[in-house]
Every structure is written in C-alpha cells, then in structure tokens.
Amino acid sequence: MTNENHAYIKDCFPVLEERLFEEIKSCCTYHEFASSTYVVKQGAYLNFLPVVLKGQIKMFAEEEDVQFLLYYINSGESCILSFNHLFDPKPIQFSAITEEDTLVMTLPVNKVKEWFIKYPTFARILINDYQRNFEDLLRTTKEIVCYGIEERLLNYLMAKGKRADSNMVHLSHSKIAMDLGTSREVISRTTKKLEKKGILSQHKRCIELLDTESITKI
C-alpha cells in the first residue's frame, strides 16, 4: 500500500531527484480522504505541507456565512495546497474540501524548508504550483466582479464537464449555488434560462451540456 502511494509521488513530481525522492519517502505521511470531507479548515494553523497525490480538492473561502469556491487543486496539475503557513505561523485564510476520494501526502514544515534550499528543483515546483494558485484565484476574482451568474454558471458547468470528460454534470442546484456563492433559487432559475436557450438540458438530478463548442468562453 505504501509502495503504491510512493508511486503517486513520482507521478505528481516527475522530475524529482532520486535523493529528494528518498527523503520524501522517509518522512511523508499519507492520508486518504473520502469525498466531501475537510482537509484543512479556515483559521487553522498547519505545521505540514499538504500535497494532493490523487483526486481533487476544492479551495474555498468562508466569510460571514457566505461560502464560495476559489479554485481547485488537482493531482496531476497542481499539488501544493498552500505554503502561506510554511514560513510564517499564520492561520490559513481558506478551507479545503475533497471533491472526490483523495489521497493527500503531508510533509513536515521544517523538512520542506530544508528541501526548498537544498533542492532548487523542489523550490521550482513549489513556486510553479503556487503561481497557478495565484492565477486561478485572480481568474475567479475577475469572473465574480465582471460577469453575471449566467456566465459564471456556464463557465462553472463547462469546467466540471471538461474535468469529468463528459457532458453530464451530476450536481444538485444547491451544491452549485454554494460554489458560486449564491442561492439555490438563483441557480434553478438560471439553469432554466440556459435550458430555454438550448445551451443545456436538465435530466433527473443531472445537467447535460449541449453544443459546448459554440459557446464562447470567458
């Protein structure tokens, strides 16, 4: 089992030096999370760096009883949850929940610091992923500010579809509403509107995206 997990590290960091790989293997811890469970909670202090090896995690803000999606962390893609807390013992400012069954590896902060200095490629990986987080957050912010729910919903659904590699999105209106920081009714009405436009069609507990080609993306 552990050996199997080790393999995910290689998948996630293909360019890892052998020495670093050994070091990581020797001191990492694996955690399996079922879908829809908290990985980290806003306000917590972390003394480890979580790395997503398999699955997907949703980062979101919780503020004044409003909750909204910031961006996703995927395994193949970005692995770093955050290192806001690595060099500064500050509480993290967002929460993370698994979107599906997810395998997370945690690395102790002091080791990460050490490797960051010792292995430039490791530093490079961290930077790279952090950079993507920043860009994703910026894109989300722009979307929220500049586009109405109709466009945001469509974007959201298309991203979901793309990820699942399917036109069928299995999500309840209320879940979508949470992610977009709005209410169920609004989603319900908006999906209706999109349905009338022929952009999607709703089946029992599932939304089918039609004619995604013709839709101009943001």
Place this chain on the structure above:
Amino acid sequence: MTNENHAYIKDCFPVLEERLFEEIKSCCTYHEFASSTYVVKQGAYLNFLPVVLKGQIKMFAEEEDVQFLLYYINSGESCILSFNHLFDPKPIQFSAITEEDTLVMTLPVNKVKEWFIKYPTFARILINDYQRNFEDLLRTTKEIVCYGIEERLLNYLMAKGKRADSNMVHLSHSKIAMDLGTSREVISRTTKKLEKKGILSQHKRCIELLDTESITKI
C-alpha cells in the same frame, strides 16, 4: 544618484548577502515613475522583475471595460510585483500604476532565476512577498463577494487614511469609484450616507474620517 538608488535596495532587502547585493547593483536598472503612470500593462510579456524601491504601486485588473483594484505594492513592505512571468513566458494578467512618485528597479529574468537557486535568502524574500500578494488578493476577493459598497468604501478609506497617517483622504469620488469597480454616483451617494451616519465628513475635494476607532473593521 545611482548610489542613492543603491541605498534603497538595502532598505528594501535588509538581509541581503553582500555578494548578492553586488550582483544586483551590477545589473539592475532604475526607473522613476511619476504618480499615476503605468508600470506594467495587462497582457504584456515581461523579461524583467520589477521591484518597488520607493513609493507605491496599485495592481488592478482590467476586464471588459471594468477596472478594479486588486492590492497595493509598497516599498517598505512588499517589493515584488509578480514573478508569474519569470519561469513561464506568459502575459501578465493585471496592470500596475503608480499611486505616487515611485522608484522601480528592474532585474533581468535570467539573473533572478540564477539568484533564486544560488541565494536561498533571495528565494525566501521572493516567496514571502508573493505570499503577501496572494493574501492581499484573497482579502480583496472576499471583500468584493461578501460586503456591500458601504463597507468596502469605508474599508478603502480607512486603509488610505492609515497609509497617509491622516484622517484626511484627498481623493475624488471618481477615482475611488474606479478602484472599487463602481460608478461615481454610487460613491457620491454612499459617502453622503456615511456622512449622515457621522462616520466621515466631506470638505472641499477631501474626505475626513471621523471616529475611526469605533468602526469595526472587516
């Protein structure tokens, strides 16, 4: 003049190794910007890292004829504009304008990469600043999503007052409107409302914050 500029580097990066300091001095370029001028423009490709040595720069998004403030880069505080573009030749996704007369130093990308590996403390500085950018952006996003203009305006004004270390904020309603991504009329009405509440008072072309102590911050 150049020597004077060099001194700002020390102010900005107090813990710089002497060797690195020499390297920076040997290949940096200084640029002075008057207030309200573009330092970088959204969509541009940069092949240098801009560092704010003196003054203040406003980072903002330009999207669909809406423009809004993301966060500020201050000299004493954060110096790194961005390194989104360092490792990946991507266009930057925001613009930067000086808020006051500002001295910027630019470092060639290849040198920055080199130093990033060679001088761990340098890497640490970059990370640290980038981290702040992320946190600032996140805070802005939360504010936009979770609070109405009244609160956002107040927050904005208080930040301005704090920075100027004064209760007097010299800004036109339309400038404020741009920063908050709204229109002049809205600001005009909102300031009036806040004035009636006794939170501020408006004089000729300038807003005075009253009783800032009693205001609960976000």
Place this chain on the structure above:
DNA sequence: AAAAAGCGGTGATTTTGATCACCGTTTTTC
C-alpha cells in the same frame, strides 16, 4: 409503506447597485 429529507420550480417582493439625465460649483487652463 409511511415518514423524513432532499431536490427543484416558481411567484412575489425587496434590495442593491448600475445607468441615465441634468445641473450647479469649483478648479484649471489659456
């Protein structure tokens, strides 16, 4: 099979903020 919980639809109403239109004052510019 009955009860409970979750899901989705929809009308009515309200709130917030955006937009339009217009006007008077102040400041700059030439």
Place this chain on the structure above:
DNA sequence: GAAAAACGGTGATCAAAATCACCGCTTTTT
C-alpha cells in the same frame, strides 16, 4: 477673466440578484 474641464449632488429608472414563501416530486430512511 472667460472658457473648459473636472467635480459632486440628486432624482428617476432599471436590472440583477437575494430573499421569502410555498408547493410538489423524488429518494432515502426506518
């Protein structure tokens, strides 16, 4: 000092989205 530009105030209207209220249909639980 006159013209132009920038600034600020305010009424009227509009649109998007939030909120409330209610209802019927599924799915799950017991």
